[in-house]
Amino acid sequence: MSLDHQFDKKHLWHPYTSMSEPLPCYGVESAEQCLLTLESGEKLIDGMSSWWACLFGYNVPELNAAAKNQIDKMAHVMFGGLTHQPAIELGKKLVSMTPKHLEKVFLCDSGSVAVEVSLKMALQYWHAKGTPKSQFLTIRNGYHGDTFGAMSVTDPEGAMHDLYHRFLPEQIFAPQPSICFHEQWNSDSLLEITELVINNKSNIAAIILEPIVQGAGGMYFYHPEYLKGVRALCDEYDLLLIADEIATGFGRTGKLFACEHADINPDIICVGKSLTGGYMSLAATLTTEHIARTISDGKAGVFMHGPTFMGNPLACAVANASLDKLMNMNWQQSVKQIEQWLQQYLSPCHTLSTVKSVRVLGAIGVVQLNEAVDVAVVQKKFVELGVWIRPFGKLVYVMPPYIITEAQLKQLCDAIYQVVTPS
Structure with missing residues (x-):
């Protein structure tokens, strides 16, 4: 036809x-x-x-087989109050693969939602600590998705989301890192983001960035020492670091995760895109025991997010097969x-x-x-x-x-x- x-x-x-x-x-x-x-x-x-x-x-034969095997059992079941083997297995894989200390896994349905979840985690973390913060710091020419929170941390000037800027929360933007991946490092590249952190630290919930490779914002590769410096700033001024690895995760940059180029561990990481080998939409946001415990012990008592297709069994089964294929090759x-x-x-x-x-x-x-x-x-x-x-x-x-x-x-x-x- x-x-x-x-x-x-x-x-x-x-x-x-x-x-x-x-x-x-x-x-x-x-x-x-x-x-x-x-x-x-x-x-x-x-x-x-x-x-x-x-x-x-x-x-892909292995991914086809995983989808066919799972669909005869159940294509979907709500994740509220229920669980299943594909989600548990995927959680184990993600905890073992991602940078150290990321032990709590929130399975969601797209990359943009994973970013929304990461932002909400950071905001709720500080609220639970009794010191609410309302802004995020990021770098220009980044891209984090098309939903509203994600758009707010995507460079608003001359970018695809420019026409929405009056409706978005106002975030703090540092200049794009000036030193490319293969150039000689100069610590002066960190001066402007350092100044922004010092001047706004009391209201910054987290720094969010795409580690090493800025994707849809310009396909720019910046120096690993910049990322290492940002991690040090977060440690010095008690800020959270969110790594958006949706485009860079699972080997695309030559490391399993781009954070490994700088040998740093984020406080929150977002993964998606190739998680299922491109078969269907699935993403995840991982964070630390400390952040998860702080949120859970706060006034709300729970993390306030729950997508309908969270932890979808069919997507999780295919993701497990995809990650197995990746790690076995x-x-x-x-x-x-x-x-x-x-x-x-x-x-x-x-x-x-x-x-x-x-x-x-x-x-x-x-x-x-x-x-x-x-x-x-x-x-x-x-x-x-x-x-x-x-x-x-x-x-x-x-x-x-x-x-x-x-x-x-x-x-x-x-x-x-x-x-x-x-x-």
């Missing part, structure tokens, strides 16, 4: 697009490993891991190999007048242009070249599945070079 594109165009609202002049949509018939098969029969190499979630590509070698291929095959882009910079970290490759792209035009060119790459703004980037072959990755990089080459 052919897809009804007219209905889609008229009635289905796709992300970050207009209903009056929607961007073109390409119909996908099926997907296998790193290939998307369009309804026309064309096959596209997926460079996006479906927004960074499909670590092992598509139609040599993911470090796979990510390192992808990093080397990206460095090699994206390097020709350095010579182009349209290109401002090229950067690679782990299984992330970014070509930053001098001018913003026309998404519809560029997307069509990529499809004609047999690849699926979804640029935004001035950024053309890839985050491929960990199973991608060298030939497939080279085709992705060659396509980027061809598309961004001046005509």
